Amino acid sequence: MKKYDCIVIGGGPAGLSATLTLGRARRKIALFDNGTNRNRVTQESHGFLTRDGIKPQQFKNIAIKELESYPSVSVLNETVMGVNKDDQHDLFLVHTSNNQSYITEKILLATGIQEEFSLTQIRQYYGKSLFSCPYCDGWELRDKPLAIIAENDEHINHLTKLVFNWSKDLIVFTNGHQLSNKVQNDFKSKKIKVYTAVIKNLHGNHGYLESVELETGENILRSGGFVVPSFYRPNKFAKQLKCQVDENGGMITDDAGRTTESGVYIAGETEKAGPSSLMIAAADGNKAAFSINMDITLDRF
Numbered sequence: 001m002k003k004y005d006c007i008v009i010g011g012g013p014a015g016l017s018a019t020l021t022l023g024r025a026r027r028k029i030a031l032f033d034n035g036t037n038r039n040r041v042t043q044e045s046h047g048f049l050t051r052d053g054i055k056p057q058q059f060k061n062i063a064i065k066e067l068e069s070y071p072s073v074s075v076l077n078e079t080v081m082g083v084n085k086d087d088q089h090d091l092f093l094v095h096t097s098n099n100q101s102y103i104t105e106k107i108l109l110a111t112g113i114q115e116e117f118s119l120t121q122i123r124q125y126y127g128k129s130l131f132s133c134p135y136c137d138g139w140e141l142r143d144k145p146l147a148i149i150a151e152n153d154e155h156i157n158h159l160t161k162l163v164f165n166w167s168k169d170l171i172v173f174t175n176g177h178q179l180s181n182k183v184q185n186d187f188k189s190k191k192i193k194v195y196t197a198v199i200k201n202l203h204g205n206h207g208y209l210e211s212v213e214l215e216t217g218e219n220i221l222r223s224g225g226f227v228v229p230s231f232y233r234p235n236k237f238a239k240q241l242k243c244q245v246d247e248n249g250g251m252i253t254d255d256a257g258r259t260t261e262s263g264v265y266i267a268g269e270t271e272k273a274g275p276s277s278l279m280i281a282a283a284d285g286n287k288a289a290f291s292i293n294m295d296i297t298l299d300r301f
């Protein structure tokens with residue numbers, strides 16, 4: 001079985017950027033990706049310097065093309081199913097969905113996060129007219145009549161004030177949550193209406209929101225908006241490898257990608273199990289690659 005210097009699980013910006021740096025450092029790398037990047041539902045990505053407005057798949061294709069210049073890098077379209085540590089030899093075994101196993105000295109977890117919504121209908125509009133990050137998609141929704149769909153005081157307060165920068169025409173939908181008087185009064189002063197009734201349905205066409213229907217029978221016209229998903233790690237690799245987490249579920253690291261387990265590194269959104277951006281994830285991957293390369297260098301020198 002071929003032995004790699006490092007196996008990178010996840011070909012989002014974090015994993016791709018780490019692989020580029022490690023390939024350029026002449027390391028033997030296998031990058032596994034199964035095409036479940038979080039932004040696959042969106043039409044365009046914004047805010048990544050030199051790539052503003054690029055399609056997510058095109059972003060990925062360019063990055064993979066760049067990796068072709070480095071002969072020690074392999075990119076494999078396979079799902080990683082499990083990772084075991086071979087303590088005796090200080091190596092890791094990586095198992096994939098087509099029953100292959102691979103050996104590596106170091107492992108980088110860059111598998112991102114996924115989101116879920118308490119209101120399942122949001123999924124139909126997510127990435128086209130409903131978004132979670134105003135920095136990513138606020139510009140495209142500027143000055144439009146927008147919905148803010150959120151279900152606790154903290155989220156409603158934070159998101160509504162933030163989005164107000166991009167559009168003053170906001171209506172807040174709390175889906176049954178009773179918003180505090182303080183927040184309601186703040187919003188009233190900015191002419192932001194709040195509906196606390198339970199949402200019955202969302203209506204629109206091909207992912208483009210047109211109205212929010214409430215259980216009271218009201219149907220309020222809106223042409224997009226922002227929502228607050230819950231985020232989770234899609235796998236248990238870090239747990240299986242016994243990496244320690246903090247009280248918020250974030251991985252404990254040295255801020256340079258090293259986890260508490262020797263040889264196991266982490267980068268991108270999976271590290272804190274919370275959302276960031278393409279640029280931040282790519283920078284995390286670059287940073288983790290420096291650590292991986294330095295550790296391999298010192299191990300072998």
Ligand SMILES: Cc1cc2nc3c(=O)[nH]c(=O)nc-3n(C[C@H](O)[C@H](O)[C@H](O)COP(=O)(O)OP(=O)(O)OC[C@H]3O[C@@H](n4cnc5c(N)ncnc54)[C@H](O)[C@@H]3O)c2cc1C
Nearest residue numbers: 010012014034035036038039046080112136268269277278
């Ligand atoms: C609707 C939407 C719009 C967005 N718009 C923007 C934007 O405009 N600008 C911006 O900066 N950010 C945007 N983001 C956020 C951005 O997508 C993330 O910040 C970024 O993708 C995080 O990078 P990552 O590498 O940590 O994870 P991801 O990009 O999610 O990559 C993780 C990778 O791991 C792979 N993977 C997972 N499990 C396995 C496994 N078991 N085996 C093999 N491979 C696996 C997946 O295939 C995936 O490619 C948007 C997100 C969403 C949801």
